[in-house]
Amino acid sequence: MIEIENLRKEYRQRDRTVVALDGVSLTVRPGEIFGVVGQSGAGKSTLIRCVNLLERPTSGVVRVNGQDMTRLRGAELRRARQRIGMIFQHFNLLSSRTVAENVALPLEVMGYPRRERQRRVAELLALVGLEDRADAYPAQLSGGQKQRVGIARALAAEPAVLLSDEATSALDPETTQSILALLRDLNQRLGLTILLITHEMGVVKEICHRVAVLEAGRIVESGTVAELASRPGSHLATTLFPRPALNGNRPDGLLATLTFVGAAADAPVMTTLVRQFSVDVNVLSGSIELVQGERIGQLQVALSGDRIDEALEWLRGQGLGVEVH
Numbered sequence: 001m002i003e004i005e006n007l008r009k010e011y012r013q014r015d016r017t018v019v020a021l022d023g024v025s026l027t028v029r030p031g032e033i034f035g036v037v038g039q040s041g042a043g044k045s046t047l048i049r050c051v052n053l054l055e056r057p058t059s060g061v062v063r064v065n066g067q068d069m070t071r072l073r074g075a076e077l078r079r080a081r082q083r084i085g086m087i088f089q090h091f092n093l094l095s096s097r098t099v100a101e102n103v104a105l106p107l108e109v110m111g112y113p114r115r116e117r118q119r120r121v122a123e124l125l126a127l128v129g130l131e132d133r134a135d136a137y138p139a140q141l142s143g144g145q146k147q148r149v150g151i152a153r154a155l156a157a158e159p160a161v162l163l164s165d166e167a168t169s170a171l172d173p174e175t176t177q178s179i180l181a182l183l184r185d186l187n188q189r190l191g192l193t194i195l196l197i198t199h200e201m202g203v204v205k206e207i208c209h210r211v212a213v214l215e216a217g218r219i220v221e222s223g224t225v226a227e228l229a230s231r232p233g234s235h236l237a238t239t240l241f242p243r244p245a246l247n248g249n250r251p252d253g254l255l256a257t258l259t260f261v262g263a264a265a266d267a268p269v270m271t272t273l274v275r276q277f278s279v280d281v282n283v284l285s286g287s288i289e290l291v292q293g294e295r296i297g298q299l300q301v302a303l304s305g306d307r308i309d310e311a312l313e314w315l316r317g318q319g320l321g322v323e324v325h
């Protein structure tokens, strides 16, 4: 569990102050995968680095499993950090150490006896599917394998939470899928709580239970992917589910995007629209996607008739997202 309250981070430079985080509050629930997205410079790295105090917040509170990280210093902070795993875009492996030795590093720092270390490293390498590469050096591994080593190392001390800093940004799409599948599996099997930052929308769709959008140091939207998909005016929704272009042909009638989530996707709403409200429906485009087991459908339609307002109200009442353009 990660609780962030009113977090502010200023970087003081000689002649100016940069406000990287400006009152950020969010909670990552136990066992949840929470994504933070935002453009370059939005403050994502600063946010994640404030959770394990790699950056000290200017003000605000960061609690990890109930412990206020901002109050800790020295040995106490080091101990608390051991309960927080972190993985990085460029893996941050030591090139002079083998895979097994890289994974063993946090255990050495924590003073685990040799035998215990070996047992735990073998367990971790099996967990990430690298049992047969224990003696390889990082230079002999693919990007995906390097990230698996990074994940094994991050989990060495059995952390309660994992921070992921653009962990798939340097990987090709297929490898990205396999790393995301591994993270999802670890989340489910170990109940691992994950806070990840990314600029890749595919990552959000693939594994995040909830997501927040960071813009100039502030959270401007947050919710589940399904909630955001059907929220009119959501910028994230239009990025996650791009509306097809109409190629300059604006059809007659009222142009609207209808979003169906889960059970709403099964209801015969179009038929009702025509029969009950005498509304003509011209379907311009449509798509349906499976996002984390839930169907999210979108229809772009042009509606005409005298009772459109009533029909739109009825659609909203059926749980559809209705965005009029």
Ligand SMILES: Nc1ncnc2c1ncn2[C@@H]1O[C@H](COP(=O)(O)OP(=O)(O)OP(=O)(O)O)[C@@H](O)[C@H]1O
Pocket (backbone or CB within 6 Å): 011, 012, 013, 018, 019, 020, 038, 039, 040, 041, 042, 043, 044, 045, 046, 047
């Ligand atoms: N050490 C630093 N000193 C001064 N300013 C900094 C420092 N680190 C970050 N910043 C500034 O803080 C703001 C947020 O940066 P941050 O790296 O957190 O954003 P980001 O969303 O992670 O971007 P990117 O994806 O490009 O890394 C930016 O304006 C950046 O220039």
